[in-house]
Amino acid sequence: MASQQNDLHAPPRALQFTTQGIAPLSRIQHWESHNAKALISLDIRTIDESPLHATELNLQFPSLRLARVQGTPQIVERSESFIRQNPTDVVAVFFALAGDAFFYHRRGHETLKPGQAIMYDADLPFMRGFAAGLQELVLTIPRPLFREFSGGTSLNQPVRFDFGPGAGTQAQELARMIGSALVSEPPADDTEKAVLELFRLIASGGKAGSGTGYLAAAKGYIERSFGDPGLGTAEVAAAVGISERQLGRAFADAGLTPGRYVLGLRLDRGRELLASPAAAGMTIGEIAAVVGFSSQNYFARTFKERFHTTPLQIRKATRAGIQLD
Structure with a gap:
């Protein structure tokens, strides 16, 4: 337990990526390489022959990763064969900030609008598409930690929830805290702990909250x-x-x-x-x-x-x- 607490105080690692200055024919390769290193390995392709434009800000904490992603229209995929070659062992949460997106999975599909988030096991097949471009926040958390937070539940299908105005306080504050951490230099000392505890509230359906999570949600509402x-x-x-x-x-x-x-x-x-x-x-x-x-x-x-x-x-x-x- 002491080592876990010490880990939570380790400084986060900040990363940054842009396609600016990269030859158009090499951009997808570099974009995939950055995501594999900083967030999740993805098979990426553009919808048409227009050059890809993309930027990403990342924070890597001991127990989670945060990102703010922007890009031109594209499709990202993790197929079964791709997952076998690039396992992640994480649950991902995608917070849509602009534009509609589709999310195909093995049990159906979802449409994601701005102010909505989708949570899914990144080692289950999925395909995401952004016809009008990509602008989102991303949170990844190790699958064992998700199971702990959710009471042992496996995430066999995506869970969609709102985080925009009128949504639950925990979800609003989670998205706000992720966005704020990515632009703060440096992020607040308690960022990782607060994000984890807010995520615990959402993953458990409000059944396994802690004082830290409730405090963060309350401060956000205030x-x-x-x-x-x-x-x-x-x-x-x-x-x-x-x-x-x-x-x-x-x-x-x-x-x-x-x-x-x-x-x-x-x-x-x-x-x-x-x-x-x-x-x-x-x-x-x-x-x-x-x-x-x-x-x-x-x-x-x-x-x-x-x-x-x-x-x-x-x-x-x-x-x-x-x-x-």
Whole structure:
């Protein structure tokens, strides 16, 4: 157990690929080579004779791999013979960001639209196609870990779920965290652990969650909803799918309370707006309302307690070109 915990703190390896500068006739070969090294081995071909254009950002953690993939129309496949030569022993989750895609498997086919994700065992045959181009996030996780998270269940057919607006909080936050990690330099220290625990919630159908996963999902919901002055612990707990007591314990384990976290986020966003040239035309009262305060006086009082200065002083300093600590 100690070695696993140490592994989770190992720094991720970042990789990057682009077809720019590669001779058109060699691009597919290089694209396949990069995916084999960084993500999943794939048999790739274009739909027509147009040159392939593709980019990929990758993060390789000890227990999972993340990617953001963009490309022109193409078909990717893992047939039975290809899998025998290139086994992966991973479960993959593909998050569609733009354009419709088809997903053929041995039991039928699925259509994937933006805001939808599909989870599948990468060592079972499949074919994916992107007639309008490819833009997605990808997560891969070792099959033994998936079985642990899912209670021993094998993924014999694809599972599709939503992660866009209106979808479950866990799925939304999982996609957001993957996307954020790929553009952060470096990613947050707890990224791998949080992604794993959010994935555990989804893989188990919400039956095997941990405090870390619930905390990540709750923070994500709060960050999307903090501007609502009526936001409370009951709403956050319901969105995450746990009781208020469980929510309180998840925050307490991190040395926080839900209420203080909401307040701190509102104050941080308020300070950002006060110092932002883009919000120079907003009054302090308008900024207070935007970040979820129903009272300007309460905003000013708690702001001074937190930052030892007033919103008005921040606004004046910003206009004078003075940066306050």
